[in-house]
Amino acid sequence: xxxxxxxAASTVRSFIARTKKRSKGIxxxxxxxxxxxxxxxxxxxxxxxVLEDELGSDPFSNGQMPETxxxxxxxxxxxxxTSP
Amino acid sequence: MIELLRRGALRDASHPAIVDDDRTTTxxxxxxxxxxxxxYLAGEGVERFGVLDYDAATVVSLLAAAxxxxxxxxxxxxxxxxxxxxxxxxRFDHRLVVTHHDDVVGRVPCIDPAELFATPxxxxxxxxxxxxxxxxxxxxxxxxxRGIRHDWQRLLRAAGRIExxxxxxxxxCYGPHQFGGLQILIHVMAxxxxxxxxxxxxxxxxxxxMAAHGVTHVSATPTYWRFLLAEMRSxxxxxxxxxxxxxxxxxxxxxxxxELATTFPGANISQVYAASEFGSSGSVRDAxxxxxxxxxxxxxxxxxxMKIVDDELWxxxxxxxxxxxxxxxxxxxxxxxxxxxxxxxxxxxxFRGRSSDIINxxxxxxxxxxxxxxxxxxxxxxxxxxxxxxNAMTGAIVAVEVVAExxxxxDELDTAIRDACAxxxxxxxxxxxxxxxxxxxxxxxxxxxxx
Numbered sequence: 001x002x003x004x005x006x007x008a009a010s011t012v013r014s015f016i017a018r019t020k021k022r023s024k025g026i027x028x029x030x031x032x033x034x035x036x037x038x039x040x041x042x043x044x045x046x047x048x049x050v051l052e053d054e055l056g057s058d059p060f061s062n063g064q065m066p067e068t069x070x071x072x073x074x075x076x077x078x079x080x081x082t083s084p
Numbered sequence: 085m086i087e088l089l090r091r092g093a094l095r096d097a098s099h100p101a102i103v104d105d106d107r108t109t110t111x112x113x114x115x116x117x118x119x120x121x122x123x124y125l126a127g128e129g130v131e132r133f134g135v136l137d138y139d140a141a142t143v144v145s146l147l148a149a150a151x152x153x154x155x156x157x158x159x160x161x162x163x164x165x166x167x168x169x170x171x172x173x174x175r176f177d178h179r180l181v182v183t184h185h186d187d188v189v190g191r192v193p194c195i196d197p198a199e200l201f202a203t204p205x206x207x208x209x210x211x212x213x214x215x216x217x218x219x220x221x222x223x224x225x226x227x228x229x230r231g232i233r234h235d236w237q238r239l240l241r242a243a244g245r246i247e248x249x250x251x252x253x254x255x256x257c258y259g260p261h262q263f264g265g266l267q268i269l270i271h272v273m274a275x276x277x278x279x280x281x282x283x284x285x286x287x288x289x290x291x292x293x294m295a296a297h298g299v300t301h302v303s304a305t306p307t308y309w310r311f312l313l314a315e316m317r318s319x320x321x322x323x324x325x326x327x328x329x330x331x332x333x334x335x336x337x338x339x340x341x342x343e344l345a346t347t348f349p350g351a352n353i354s355q356v357y358a359a360s361e362f363g364s365s366g367s368v369r370d371a372x373x374x375x376x377x378x379x380x381x382x383x384x385x386x387x388x389x390m391k392i393v394d395d396e397l398w399x400x401x402x403x404x405x406x407x408x409x410x411x412x413x414x415x416x417x418x419x420x421x422x423x424x425x426x427x428x429x430x431x432x433x434x435f436r437g438r439s440s441d442i443i444n445x446x447x448x449x450x451x452x453x454x455x456x457x458x459x460x461x462x463x464x465x466x467x468x469x470x471x472x473x474x475n476a477m478t479g480a481i482v483a484v485e486v487v488a489e490x491x492x493x494x495d496e497l498d499t500a501i502r503d504a505c506a507x508x509x510x511x512x513x514x515x516x517x518x519x520x521x522x523x524x525x526x527x528x529x530x531x532x533x534x535x
Contacts, residue, residue, distance in 0.1 A: 042446070042510050042511065042515065044477050045446075048476060048477055060477055
């Protein structure tokens with residue numbers, strides 16, 4: 001589902017732009033944590049809430065622990081399409 | 085309650101006791117209606133009954149009748165679904181419900197209050213019974229309401245000390261089924277004053293009634309006051325000339341006391357610390373937030389004695405409940421935890437929130453109230469509600485619902501709120517900000533419990 005892939009990636013990017021004041025160098029293989037974007041546990045908690053609000057579900061609440069931006073995007077790729 | 089109506093009628097039977105949208109009921113009429121209803125209850129051997137009615141004069145007469153013969157009255161909260169009424173009556177073992185609502189007839193044994201008031205008076209014993217119970221239902225933010233067993237003797241302990249003040253005109257902002265509403269009914273009837281009871285009991289109708297009926301005294305929850313101030317500002321209402329502004333029922337948000345003092349310069353501003361379980365501890369009249377530290381040094385004769393245990397306020401009350409309905413009773417005069425968390429600052433006890441409202445963010449305990457106060461002061465924020473939002477990573481995160489001022493840009497407001505909270509410890513910062521049209525309330529109190 002190309003639409004949700006773009007949505008998930010742009011949701012993550014705008015979240016990082018707001019919380020980390022960073023908009024460059026964020027690729028699908030960029031790590032969410034220490035050596036990459038450097039999210040702490042509260043920021044990850046916040047990201048999961050943002051994803052849930054904007055996309056209806058989030059990988060963290062579904063028992064996953066994505067390591068990279070791409071793994072978050074993949075979560076939505078794997079999901080069957082649901083009507084809004 | 086009957087003794088208050090008798091006293092009022094003895095003083096001046098023609099003095100208006102209750103003024104609503106359609107009619108005025110005098111102390112003499114209330115007392116006579118109560119004696120008639122008491123005769124019905126005694127004649128039929130009714131020991132306990134429910135009441136589904138929100139007309140203040142009807143409710144006061146029924147409460148007084150019950151207190152006259154020792155029958156246990158129970159005022160029901162508004163029920164949307166008539167089917168739920170039967171469940172509620174069954175839960176509290178009520179075999180009779182006094183109501184004029186036709187849609188519940190047939191679901192439970194009902195009687196119209198008019199029938200009780202038409203009973204010839206005089207068939208009741210002269211003395212008041214030794215035990216005079218009353219059942220109050222909790223507003224219940226979650227699940228089914230709990231029954232709280234009171235006795236009129238304890239509830240009215242402070243009423244004897246209330247000075248007659250027939251010139252006072254009090255606005256009724258609570259439902260009569262709420263404990264705060266019961267306190268106002270008792271206070272107004274004890275003072276021989278007049279209750280102004282518009283319907284429905286919202287700030288808009290309250291403002292109209294204040295203007296129409298010359299209201300001088302108002303007691304309401306902080307949430308009601310905040311809505312009332314907002315309503316006054318947006319509608320451009322003239323400011324009522326109030327003598328008394330009273331707040332109770334929930335913690336007072338920081339800026340509100342100052343706003344009320346500025347808006348009503350001729351009014352005394354008091355706060356009442358009370359709860360359905362322990363009754364009312366009286367009012368604090370210095371218009372400052374919280375309670376004076378001196379409340380911890382009250383003598384054992386006081387209605388309510390307080391102490392602080394592990395940052396929680398405990399009380400021992402002579403005016404509080406006998407116990408919960410259907411549960412084993414502790415000693416009614418023993419110490420009880422209030423669930424209110426407090427800090428001592430200087431000579432003041434300040435409320436930090438309910439223990440049940442604490443948000444556990446990854447093991448860090450966050451009190452919602454201080455965060456809510458901080459956000460409420462951000463320009464462009466009309467009202468805010470801070471609560472715990474469940475989260476897979478940290479158990480919960482601090483979330484906030486915000487009602488924005490009409491012309492505010494919500495993107496800018498979102499940034500301003502985050503900036504205002506940037507100095508808080510990370511766990512306390514709001515991680516979820518939602519803009520909403522209105523804040524969820526129960527019984528005119530903000531709901532902060534995690535849902």
